[in-house]
Amino acid sequence: MQNCLVKQDGGICDVVWKDGHESSYHSTWLRYNCQCKKCFREFSGTYTIDILSLPEVLSVTKAEVHDAGKALKTWFQGESPHMTEHDADWLRSQCYCDHCLDCDIIKRDVINSQNYAGKLPTVDYNMIDKDEDRFKFNVLKGVVDSGICLIQNVPTTPGQVLKVASMFGPIYSTLYGNIFDVVDRKAENAAYTNLLLPFHQDQPQYESMPGVQLLHALRFDSCVTGGESQILDLFRAAETFRRENPKYFQTLCEVPCKFETMD
Ligand SMILES: [Zn+2]
Ligand SMILES: [Zn+2]
Structure with missing residues (x-):
């Protein structure tokens, strides 16, 4: 000074x-x-x-x-x-x-398919053995900077996702408990099927929506087609919508609409 x-x-x-x-x-x-x-x-x-x-x-x-x-x-x-x-x-x-x-x-880039191809923040699970703090830092940095981080080579044992999640803080339970198995069992929830799910946000009806969610692919047989996880930067979608259709964007912001979910 x-x-x-x-x-x-x-x-x-x-x-x-x-x-x-x-x-x-x-x-x-x-x-x-x-x-x-x-x-x-x-x-x-x-x-x-x-x-x-x-x-x-x-x-x-x-x-x-x-x-x-x-x-x-x-x-x-x-x-x-x-x-x-x-x-x-x-x-x-x-x-x-x-x-x-x-x-x-300016520090945060929005995600789109052009500027993000091949740049998904990725951290190797085996880094935990060498430098656990660095592993946690890299994962959190990916989440903060980009909203998403891919952790590769996590052992495919059931429940492993809880072990990783608890490295970052207490786990918040939902109606489904601490863990949710996405397997096809013909139940009423769309996630319990092998159908394509359109873009959505989980549990938007909660007072505190899940801040960070972890998805762990335990099995992906070579005969399977589809099953990709698709992500969308909602901030970018909203900003594009606001610029291209300001009138409709205003309607989105101001007109209450009915929201329903079945859990
Ligand atoms: Zn003073
Ligand atoms: Zn200044």
């Missing part, structure tokens, strides 16, 4: 960084995010101030760069005198200028 400047009658504090980048922080934002010992518990990462007890209008009276550019201190009027402290690295990471927000948004 190079220097700082209070502007707009104390409503804004501008910070200039050593690389030339400039950030503007609103005084209210700085006060709410104060990281002094009184306002912030470092060990739990939680704020202890009651923001409703602060005045509606808060303004910075003075701002100074401290610790050779590693901290920003600001003084406020509008409440009993308070000096806020912010770590420079943290403050920079929170910059909410248009450029920084754009950088965050």
Whole structure:
């Protein structure tokens, strides 16, 4: 951090960084995010101030760069005198200028058949023996970046999917229990058949829909035709729909429709 400047009658504090980048922080934002010992518990990462007890209008009276550019201190009027402290690295990471927000948004590519052919995030199950943390990181990165990750060479023993799932956190049960065997048994649920299932989302009627689901192919005989898992980037579908048919997209957003499912 190079220097700082209070502007707009104390409503804004501008910070200039050593690389030339400039950030503007609103005084209210700085006060709410104060990281002094009184306002912030470092060990739990939680704020202890009651923001409703602060005045509606808060303004910075003075701002100074401290610790050779590693901290920003600001003084406020509008409440009993308070000096806020912010770590420079943290403050920079929170910059909410248009450029920084754009950088965050651009990081995720939507999936389509052109830009994604052959690029499905793929992790080898055997990596667990060598570096379990790396295995988990790679799987989660695939899910976060692309919404999907393929884990290859998982042993085809029944229940193995639970072992993999529990490496990432507690398993949420559904009406079907912790595990759901997709086998043809002519039951009422379409997943219990060998018919082609159109694109769909599982359990959309739940208050908390499944966030991450794991599917494990235990058997795929060479005589079988079909059976591919097809995926669709719904964000891309919605965005294409919004651009090409804005009127219909608006209808989709605004008109309630009946939804029914049988479980
Ligand atoms: Zn404070
Ligand atoms: Zn910025």
